[in-house]
Amino acid sequence: MKQPPLLLLLLLLLLLPFLLSTINAATAATPTLSPAPPSTETPSSLDPKQIRALQSLNIPTARDPCLQPSPHNATICDTSKPFRRLVSLHLSNCSSDLSLSSTALKSLSSLHSLSFTDCRASPIRFPSDLSLSLTSFSCIHSLRRLTGLWLSRFVNLTDLTVSNTPINTRGLYVILGNMHKLKTLTISHANLSGSFPRHMHLNLTHVDLSNNKLKGKIPTSLTLLEDLEFLNLSSNGLNGVIPTEFGDLISLKNVSLASNSFSGSIPDSMSAIPGLVHVDLSNNQLNGTVPNFFSELKELKVLNLENNQLHGVLPFNASFIKRLDVLKLGGNGNLCYNHSSLSSKMKLGIAPCDKHGLPISPPPSKESSSSRDSESESSDYDDDSGSADDTSEKKERHHGPNRVVLGVAIGLSSIVFLIVFLVLLSKWCA
Ligand SMILES: *[C@@H]1O[C@H](CO)[C@@H](O)[C@H](O)[C@H]1NC(C)=O
Ligand SMILES: *[C@@H]1O[C@H](CO)[C@@H](O)[C@H](O)[C@H]1NC(C)=O
Ligand SMILES: *[C@@H]1O[C@H](CO)[C@@H](O)[C@H](O)[C@H]1NC(C)=O
Ligand SMILES: *[C@@H]1O[C@H](CO)[C@@H](O)[C@H](O)[C@H]1NC(C)=O
Ligand SMILES: *[C@@H]1O[C@H](CO)[C@@H](O)[C@H](O)[C@H]1NC(C)=O
Ligand SMILES: *[C@@H]1O[C@H](CO)[C@@H](O)[C@H](O)[C@H]1NC(C)=O
Ligand SMILES: *[C@@H]1O[C@H](CO)[C@@H](O)[C@H](O)[C@H]1NC(C)=O
Ligand SMILES: *[C@@H]1O[C@H](CO)[C@@H](O)[C@H](O)[C@H]1NC(C)=O
Ligand SMILES: *[C@@H]1O[C@H](CO)[C@@H](O)[C@H](O)[C@H]1NC(C)=O
Ligand SMILES: *[C@@H]1O[C@H](CO)[C@@H](O)[C@H](O)[C@H]1NC(C)=O
Secondary structure, rough: OOHHHHHHHHHHHHHHHHHHHHHHHHHOOOOOOOOOOOOOOOOEEHHHHHHHHHOOOOOOOOOOOOOEEEEHHHHOOOOOOOEEEEEEEEEEOOOOOOOOOHHHOOOOOOEEEEEEEEOOOOOOOOOHHHHHOEEEEEEEEOOOOOHHHHOOOOOOOOOEEEOOEEEOOHHHHHOOOOOOOOOEEEOOOOEEEEEEOOOOOOOOOEEHHHHOEEEEEOOOHHOOOOOEEEEEOOOOOOEEEEHHHHHOOOOOOOOEOOOOOEEEEOOOHHOOOOOOEEEEEOOOOOOOOOOHHHHHOOOOOOEEEEOOOEEOOOOOOHHHHHHOOOOOOOOOEEEEEOOOOOOHHOOOEEEEOOOOEEOOOOOOOHHHOOOEEEEOOOHHOOOOOOHOOOOHHHHHHHHHHHHHHHHHHHHHHHHHHHHHHHHHHHHHHH
């Protein structure tokens, strides 16, 4: 009669490793919360003048605005004594009757960062102490309407963002003329007109001027920006060829020249930009052939060349195409692919070539010219020539499910084994 508890113990012992590993896996999946660092500084409170300014801007001050994190990250203070002072202020979702007063702004000249999001107050002239103190200014769908001159007074800015707010100005040069420290510039959906300034600041790393009314050609001043990593000029009225000097932008990672009127061919000099990740040249009038160098760019993930006038045989092989997240080629009537090296299942959005390198009509249907996503359509490649060199990424993806299946299998088989063992044992004992 002493056998059953013994057997139960044995069973538990055998199952223990399996149970433990399950528990481990479950706990590893939930992030561990690190304890907040102990606060060492002696608390001091915000400058009373600045408290009054915050109240006039409808920012609640019942709770100390210097306590972090502040609601909506609206306020950040420095540690000065006897009173702390605001270094960052974010006004968002303001009530429609909010008005900025000179008195309030005068007392806020300690601010380095000021941002407005969905805050349709009328812009007033900023006191010069505040204008000079700001290194970061952001206005997203706020302040109704700005002028270039108004913005140009923030001469110490390193970051400027204006989007979904119209700017009335003779040109970008008015705004940027004295901002010699600017690193990131976003002026997007801002009805900005005129052409590019003849001088741009060499330290710019990020330029987004998308969705405006800029005209003219890409100037040399832009191609001198050796540190530029991000350039978005999409949806403007720019024209001319993409200059050979474009290849001098050696730090570039993401670039969009989409939806302008650029013509001529894609310059071979772009092959000198080693880190390109995202290239969007869609919706222009680019002609010539698709250059082969794109397949040499090790980091490339997104290539959009659709709706241009590119022609000839697509120079890419299946393993390169599979490596990309997005490849769009549709809307180039004379571009085709070699069906002896690429499968029609790749849905490239272009027709296969005949033996002269011209597209076989009829052109592909509209649907198939949409983006192809290598993740969801990876099974389409199972039968084509490039499937041998499966990417390591895909192997990684199969890793997860396999481990679970293995665990379950081990668990189940050990239970079956135990049952058989117990049955045998009980028969043997009886
Ligand atoms: C506040 O800022 C921190 C760090 O920048 C961020 O992690 C957090 O999500 C922000 N909180 C809110 C409510 O925006
Ligand atoms: C903005 O404020 C209105 C009311 O004042 C509120 O209904 C809305 O949820 C707020 N939106 C955000 C994003 O805070
Ligand atoms: C900002 O620029 C002005 C004039 O160019 C300069 O005098 C001042 O020291 C700069 N820095 C700050 C923090 O105001
Ligand atoms: C945009 O700019 C044009 C002039 O270039 C002007 O006529 C128009 O009113 C502006 N639109 C807005 C919304 O400011
Ligand atoms: C660019 O930044 C570097 C330091 O990051 C600085 O030494 C240099 O003077 C800056 N150049 C310009 C034109 O502002
Ligand atoms: C450029 O800006 C447009 C609209 O502002 C956006 O849709 C697009 O994704 C951006 N492109 C890149 C490469 O960031
Ligand atoms: C490409 O376009 C340019 C400028 O529009 C034109 O001069 C050139 O002849 C075109 N080349 C081809 C091959 O169509
Ligand atoms: C650059 O492009 C890649 C690929 O599309 C994207 O994941 C990344 O967020 C982009 N970077 C910026 C700064 O937009
Ligand atoms: C595909 O093209 C790339 C770049 O041109 C090359 O390095 C690679 O060896 C090619 N792969 C196959 C399977 O031909
Ligand atoms: C297509 O590829 C095959 C072999 O890969 C080659 O013999 C043929 O010439 C190519 N056709 C065209 C039109 O480039």
